Amino acid sequence: MNGNKNKGVSLSLLSTTINNINKSTNFQTTAEIIFGFIKSFINFNMAVIYKINEKDNILEIVSCLGSDTEKLKKRMPFKVGEGAVGLVAKNKTPILINDVLVNKEIQVRQYCDEDPLIRSFLAVPLVVGDKAIGILSISNSQPEQYDDYDVQMINIIASQAAVLLELNNNITETQRFSNKILDNVNSGIIVVDKNCNIIKLNKSAESITGFKFEEIVGSNLLEEHLILDNEEKFLYKSFNEGKIYFEEPGIMIRKDEKVIRVRLSTSLMNDEEGNIKSCICIFRDNTEIENLQSRIAMSDKLEALGRLTAGLVHEIRNPLLPIRNASEYLLSKYADRDENDEMKSLLKIINEESERLNRVLEGFVNMGKNSFSSIGYCNLKEVVDEVLILLNYTLRKSDIKTRVSLTHDDIILPFYKDNLKQVLINFILNSIDAINLNEKSNQRLIAISGTQNTENAIITIEDTGKGIPKKDLHQIFDPFYSTKEQGTGMGLYVAFNIVKSSGGHIDVESSVEKGTKITLTIPLEGERRYEY
Incomplete structure (x- = not known):
């Protein structure tokens, strides 16, 4: 057993550790703070933090010190209620075992080929309210290394860690939910940072652009491939002038260089100081809609053109007829003469082209009736x-x-x-x-x-x-x-x-x-x- 501990030092270290945990912004940092506290306070060979997966009723490893975390994650997980950590998860009460090799009542899993030998073992629940969300376990290769005071100190740290672990779980779930929403939105969504580099895009954006996330993440390709009809540099305007776009028409040049019509809307995200930190670009493929609109407009224009053409053809044919007749007359008049070859050639062009013009006019009259x-x-x-x-x-x-x-x-x-x-x-x-x-x-x-x-x-x-x-x-x-x-x-x-x-x-x-x-x-x- 750890003889006489300096409780003043321990309490001071505990206070400092709690303050550091409260300042932590992510759970990995929190885990490092906890392991650092334990290392300064007691001797151990291995420390593991688990979270409880309520759906599958198992314990999943979050972080570890003293063994290979990835190897631990690949092992058969503990079930809630089985083994030492499983009992702590079920009963929501700490367990202290002075010598695992002597104690036969509670089983502690050993992997001597990969992990340090476990003799002394201590495990406390991570509890939020009345709900256990995880476990913190500590072990040593020597027997009788821990006592009730150690359990109390670790328990206090565990309660602080539990809050952050729950928060981390909620953030992770929120991110997973947000990503699922993003990936199921029909519109393409691309997020760029203040350097105009792409940091996020959803599946619809991959489909519309033809690019995979890993191909363009970190690049500034967006403004090269998405060009507004008014040719504004929309990312520059967004970050420097705070301009917001809504359903702005433009084109998207896909990875395969196919050009499609799009509509772009933007939204800006600010940091705590109110500075713009990223721009969310939302766009949709508008090609089919614009093609349909064009066909409808084209149909109206062609109908109007048909009415206009009928009148124009009549007015053009009136002066065209004497031109044709005059050219035919002059050609017949000079056909047998050897001189004036240039004049005869020009008259032939006038005659042939007036005939062609007449046929073109006929084609316009019959436009849409297989005239071509x-x-x-x-x-x-x-x-x-x-x-x-x-x-x-x-x-x-x-x-x-x-x-x-x-x-x-x-x-x-x-x-x-x-x-x-x-x-x-x-x-x-x-x-x-x-x-x-x-x-x-x-x-x-x-x-x-x-x-x-x-x-x-x-x-x-x-x-x-x-x-x-x-x-x-x-x-x-x-x-x-x-x-x-x-x-x-x-x-x-x-x-x-x-x-x-x-x-x-x-x-x-x-x-x-x-x-x-x-x-x-x-x-x-x-x-x-x-x-x-």
């Missing part, structure tokens, strides 16, 4: 040559060079010739406008290439224009969408539907200030698609 699905075939080289002749003056005026590269002269495409011309004209005109707007480009070039494999023809139109921002790429083929002051937003929409009617598709790659590449993939044979 006229069956026919055309030679790609012939169409490209004709388009470049038509746009020759515009290209020269803008000092833009063209480069044409076709792997075959006889690439035959399943298009009515007028339709393919319309597609190429629309894309090339857009390229011309983009190059004229790019003041940083030293090269003014439009490159047109064409190739084919066994199934498809592939046409590319690449320019050195100003490029298209990522946030705009998803809507460039929408009707009435245009970034030009005088644009109607119909050119690329018409081109898209013409290509789609052939069973083909369009891919767009663009880099701001560097240029845009349009790739048309068109089946050489196959069914045309008539639905839009």
Whole structure:
């Protein structure tokens, strides 16, 4: 037994320990304080803190000194009511055993290969109110090391530790509950600290962004991937100006670089001094809703366009008829003469293009009635040559060079010739406008290439224009969408539907200030698609 103890020193140490426990902010720190007190007060080889799992009626190890905590946790847990610590948990009263090897009434589990030999044993309950929530046990390899005074001192410390253990359990349960709520919310939630580094995200955020928590935790990727339509740096505004956002529209660039529409709301968390310490960003995938809204608006606009087009077509056809008639007359008049070849060539262009314009007008009248699905075939080289002749003056005026590269002269495409011309004209005109707007480009070039494999023809139109921002790429083929002051937003929409009617598709790659590449993939044979 521990002879004469200095009770004054012990009480002073007890008072200091209780004060330190009360200042502790987490249970691991509390456990270290308790072990430090015990070590200063009595001799021991091993000390263990357990918590009671009421659901499974077992004791779970929280912390340990004198043995490997992780190994202890892997052992068969004590059941409440079994063994020395189990009896303390059941009866809520301390146990003191002077010599475990002599005492046969209460069993103390020994793991001599891994733990120190247990001879002296002391265990006290951690009680809050009338409820035991855990156990503190102490053991020594020598017999008769502890007495009732030791039990009293340890019991006092245990009562303080019990409060913190209960608080720790409540916090852990609250955190678990909060995490469960977060993971079951449909909206994505990402929490960033004042350095704009990601510290938390829920499962919906992982699903929407395509990133796993471990891939982006600690990074500042959020503001690179979530861009508001008004292009505000929302994290900077939040932390520096305290600005709160609600349902702010923007885009999310996913891990796979797919762009989706989102709505963003934010909330700020402050520390005890009122300083902003973190920003909670709540966002949802709004792509389907906005697409539906766009389709509804588009339907209304197309209906209005149909009424407007009928009147415009009538007004345009009136002066177009004498132009066509005059060009036909002049062509027939000079057809047999050898001179004036240039004039005859220009008259032929006027006649053919007035005929094409008439067919385009007919197409607008019938928009939405499979007007882009006229069956026919055309030679790609012939169409490209004709388009470049038509746009020759515009290209020269803008000092833009063209480069044409076709792997075959006889690439035959399943298009009515007028339709393919319309597609190429629309894309090339857009390229011309983009190059004229790019003041940083030293090269003014439009490159047109064409190739084919066994199934498809592939046409590319690449320019050195100003490029298209990522946030705009998803809507460039929408009707009435245009970034030009005088644009109607119909050119690329018409081109898209013409290509789609052939069973083909369009891919767009663009880099701001560097240029845009349009790739048309068109089946050489196959069914045309008539639905839009």
